Amino acid sequence: MTAIPLLAVDGLAMRFGAQHLFNGLDFTAGPGAVALVGPNGTGKSTLLTLLAGITTPQAGTIRIAGHALTQAPREAKQRLAYVPDESVAYDFMTGAQFLGMVDALRGTRDLAHAAPLIAGLGLTAHMGKRFAAMSLGTRKKFMLAAGLMGDAPVVLMDEPTNGIDAAAKAWLAELIRQQGASRLLLFSTHDNELIEATGARLLHLG
Numbered sequence: 572m573t574a575i576p577l578l579a580v581d582g583l584a585m586r587f588g589a590q591h592l593f594n595g596l597d598f599t600a601g602p603g604a605v606a607l608v609g610p611n612g613t614g615k616s617t618l619l620t621l622l623a624g625i626t627t628p629q630a631g632t633i634r635i636a637g638h639a640l641t642q643a644p645r646e647a648k649q650r651l652a653y654v655p656d657e658s659v660a661y662d663f664m665t666g667a668q669f670l671g672m673v674d675a676l677r678g679t680r681d682l683a684h685a686a687p688l689i690a691g692l693g694l695t696a697h698m699g700k701r702f703a704a705m706s707l708g709t710r711k712k713f714m715l716a717a718g719l720m721g722d723a724p725v726v727l728m729d730e731p732t733n734g735i736d737a738a739a740k741a742w743l744a745e746l747i748r749q750q751g752a753s754r755l756l757l758f759s760t761h762d763n764e765l766i767e768a769t770g771a772r773l774l775h776l777g
């Protein structure tokens with residue numbers, strides 16, 4: 572019996588006006604680290620929003636652990652987490668409130684399980700800070716913590732090392748390398764150090 576891939580993309584087409592980003596894109600991925608690479612503007616961020624079910628493609632099917640995003644959006648989205656490049660938190664929220672909100676939306680109400688992640692990313696001292704007062708890198712770390720702290724088998728990350736310091740980057744790379752044994756961590760990046768440290772398989776766009 573063949574195992575169902577965590578991510579299966581079939582015949583995906585996306586264009587903005589006359590600009591075709593991809594036309595008939597096919598790939599599958601199981602557990603592991605996968606780096607989405609390619610020159611600026613080739614559609615890496617757009618592909619991630621399609622895989623996350625935030626944007627709708629003109630054609631094609633995306634299945635998350637066998638569940639098609641269009642036919643079974645709830646089942647598919649329950650199994651994925653998406654880390655955007657820029658913060659999506661309200662400025663008035665503190666880091667703790669934001670992570671608590673994400674946790675509650677996922678149906679768990681206990682941030683204790685995220686403590687190693689919060690410490691590893693260097694966020695412990697920033698939990699009480701409002702997003703309005705955070706640096707760009709700290710905001711990015713909270714987005715990463717929110718995406719990684721659940722048990723989603725598919726984690727999509729847009730430029731995960733953008734703006735974060737060397738210590739957090741090394742910690743994140745090791746986490747991705749280790750967690751690749753059981754989940755799919757698919758990220759767009761221009762960071763060759765991250766690719767090397769995670770041992771990610773490359774998926775080229777453009």
Ligand SMILES: Nc1ncnc2c1ncn2[C@@H]1O[C@H](COP(=O)(O)OP(=O)(O)OP(=O)(O)O)[C@@H](O)[C@H]1O
Pocket residue numbers: 587590592609610611612613614615616617618759
């Ligand atoms: N909502 C939109 N409307 C029109 N064009 C868009 C939209 N979103 C993205 N594009 C265009 O699609 C192309 C791909 O953009 P995208 O941000 O996905 O590229 P990328 O590969 O992630 O780039 P980078 O490496 O710079 O982050 C760009 O030419 C962009 O201008």
